[in-house]
Amino acid sequence: MLQAQIVTPHSPQNFRETQIAALINNAENGQWRIEDGIDWSIHPSPPNFLTQRFIGRALGALMAGEEATAAACTMLLAGIPDADLRICLEFQAMDEDRHAEVYRSYLERVGMPPLIPDGFREATKQLVNWKGPPAGLVFAVHVVLESEALTLQHELSDDIRCPLFQAINRRVTQDEARHVAFGQLVSASANAQLTAQERQETVAAIKDIWDACIKALVNDNAVLWRAVKGFSERRWALQAKSLEKLGLINSVAA
Ligand SMILES: [Fe+2]
Numbered sequence: 439m440l441q442a443q444i445v446t447p448h449s450p451q452n453f454r455e456t457q458i459a460a461l462i463n464n465a466e467n468g469q470w471r472i473e474d475g476i477d478w479s480i481h482p483s484p485p486n487f488l489t490q491r492f493i494g495r496a497l498g499a500l501m502a503g504e505e506a507t508a509a510a511c512t513m514l515l516a517g518i519p520d521a522d523l524r525i526c527l528e529f530q531a532m533d534e535d536r537h538a539e540v541y542r543s544y545l546e547r548v549g550m551p552p553l554i555p556d557g558f559r560e561a562t563k564q565l566v567n568w569k570g571p572p573a574g575l576v577f578a579v580h581v582v583l584e585s586e587a588l589t590l591q592h593e594l595s596d597d598i599r600c601p602l603f604q605a606i607n608r609r610v611t612q613d614e615a616r617h618v619a620f621g622q623l624v625s626a627s628a629n630a631q632l633t634a635q636e637r638q639e640t641v642a643a644i645k646d647i648w649d650a651c652i653k654a655l656v657n658d659n660a661v662l663w664r665a666v667k668g669f670s671e672r673r674w675a676l677q678a679k680s681l682e683k684l685g686l687i688n689s690v691a692a
Pocket residue numbers: 504533534537614
């Protein structure tokens with residue numbers, strides 16, 4: 439459970455509360471609707487067949503990730519008494535549902551059904567069926583997966599040279615940046631609630647989900663897995679560095 443801490447005028451806790459209040463303000467003002475939050479009059483660039491399959495898979499994976507993140511936020515809400523943190527998570531769950539829907543609308547617009555990679559939904563279900571302490575789930579969702587999704591969204595926007603997708607991506611990434619900022623703000627308190635063993639188990643659980651997602655993305659194809667394994671390990675090394683900075687990974691043990 440994420441708990442409130444004692445506040446003094448210039449304490450880090452006071453700073454955190456100010457920042458959380460700013461995030462709530464940003465979330466309130468930053469809400470948008472699929473119908474009019476995107477300029478749907480922008481014509482999508484017609485993707486060729488191969489690009490269509492790539493887009494279908496990439497966005498299918500993002501959609502499944504968005505849905506799992508929304509479910510994880512709802513789970514976290516069950517154990518959080520702090521009113522401000524609850525508001526952030528409620529906004530986030532709405533944001534993630536909207537993101538899944540806007541990607542679905544985009545795929546409809548380009549005439550491509552979402553192709554959710556085999557096993558990907560199962561892999562992300564590990565978040566929803568999280569067995570560890572809720573504070574560990576914050577690291578899985580708000581630190582690792584949110585920042586990875588943000589990177590993926592930026593890369594996709596470069597790869598899918600479509601003005602409509604780029605317009606969607608601009609809106610979605612504004613919301614995601616807020617979710618990443620939330621993770622950074624609550625990570626110290628979440629980390630303080632974990633024992634050394636729980637920290638190790640949390641890192642191992644996040645790495646399991648990470649590997650399961652990557653394997654599902656390459657459809658459990660051994661050749662493809664070998665091809666992307668190096669890339670995946672390099673990305674994981676960056677994530678491990680941020681987990682170390684936030685105290686989840688002990689720098690001596692890392
Ligand atoms: Fe999202």
